Amino acid sequence: MIKIVDYKRIFFDILDKKHPEKKEICQELLSKKNLSVLDIIELNKKIFGVPDADTAAFNQGHRAYTRSSILQILDYQKKYRLNNSQVARHFKTSRHTIRKWKNRYLI
Template sequence: MKKSTIQYRRIFLDILDKKYPEKKEICRDLLVKENLSVLDIIALNTKIFGSPDAQTLAFNQSHRSYTRSSVLQILDFQKENQLNNSQVARHFKLSRHTVAKWKKKYQV
């Protein structure tokens, strides 16, 4: 059985074409990438729809999941910007305990 993959680029291009053609230019740098990471998808969503209200943010936060590659990207971001666990947790709206657990699991 073939695993289905979500074509985020196609979804975002359709949304931009039909509802927000004026925002297509500011999203172009992300949409030309060969593979969109979880962080790219979050950035595109924010550029197109803006920041969510508190209720939507809380709902979305409880339903997020991260792949190994996206966790490693977040931990690389932490290293590159010399952030502590609390700072990177605030930036990505995570728990600092989650960041610490990831660091321990992936031994970064």
């Protein structure tokens, strides 16, 4: 049985205990029924701010994307007519990863 992390509960606890002043700006994302990987990344930025270079590099190596979030990223690329390099820069991943996702999920 696969256990899914309840990110909403985690973020509510963080906001209640450590950052109650940021509850208002996070309310829109936390009101969603299901949080996507991209929503979780956005909430993390809103609560903790932009990480320094070392933290960002460490976190990037530990990101995992679901099929739905990959398709969401590829839809973003199509909607804004971006090339692989531009999408990779925006979502902080490699252009090779974007190419691999396109080959795997769009063909």
